[in-house]
Amino acid sequence: MTTPAVTTAQQTVRQQVLVLYLASSALDARVVGWSNYDGTGETSPTTGDSDVPPYESGLDALKDGWRLFQAAQLLPPQPGHEYDVSFLKHEFFFEKLV
């Protein structure tokens, strides 16, 4: 009896992450800030490397194949801190697996 040889192609899938900060909690709102992290190591995006956003809105990123995997919750301000300003509120994480 002979056993056929099984060849398993080992494929490593890596994650590219795009973080978009939008002008409101709506996913089709205007991009006001952005960050990229490249799990393939082929590019090295960094602070202050571009003045032009990669997409005009979060929806445009979806249309280009980015998968949304996290969106910032809508949290009411803490009592007494209603007028404080701090981090950007409308943060959306997208990924591509390559």
Next chain:
Amino acid sequence: MPHPHQKNLLSSVQMAHFVATGALRMDAVVPDEMNRQAIEVLDNGIPGVPYGTPLSEAFVDSEFVQRLVQLPEVAGAIHSLVGPEPTVDHHAVHIRRAHEGEAQNLHGDAIIDVREDAFDVQLMYYPQDVTLEMGGTLSIPGSHLRRTNESDTGRYQNLRGQTRLVCPAGTVQFLHHGIWHGGRKNDSAIDRYMFKIRFNPTVRQVRLWNLEDLYDDQVAHELGQTFPWYEGATGRLEIYNRVKLWQAITGDDTYDPDYWVTRVTNRPQRVVSQRSVNPHAKKVIA
């Protein structure tokens, strides 16, 4: 330090610009002759200064820095922002080497600092022409009132409307202590130099500048500006907070050109008597 001449103090419009943006830039304000000396002086290092040393005593061992802070326009701006005889918090020479591969994370200096009626300023002096490739300081206009701690903002790589400094030699900028900023990656073949001094005020920062244009329409225009990276709703809170800061440094808590503060603090105490329509009110017998 002698009191600067009135003509060298900042105007109200310039102060309003600083309150709105957290920054004030003076292009090529340092003469070429000093800029030519600067690289050697900065390479040799500026002697350390104990925290809290009065400005007039801080640089007795550095004639170059004395000349820098005594330039009429620079001295006028320091006086306008933090008042007479501020103390030196610290100073530092920053050199981004040619082809240095790393950018700094976006950060605010020191620790979270939520003072509402006082602020420190940082003088940043650039002795060379700074090109985009040389990685001049990144700063975010209008970020200085955000309550965040140091590099907790490091996740933000780029914000719409950010300032990637490109400037002629001899430029000085003054930054509010809270502004988000960072040294960018130097992709050029030239070492980039910057010298900074942080000043602490020693007086109340009220009406320290040239007040002739205090109620100029352009003041309201500066205070009401918005920035491309602001979320719509939070952008309104930014204006609220900067009007509160302007009220603090002018001593005029009625100034509110767009009504953002007045509207939400309006809690009238006067009660209109309803006695005549109250059936239980005692009848007055004549």
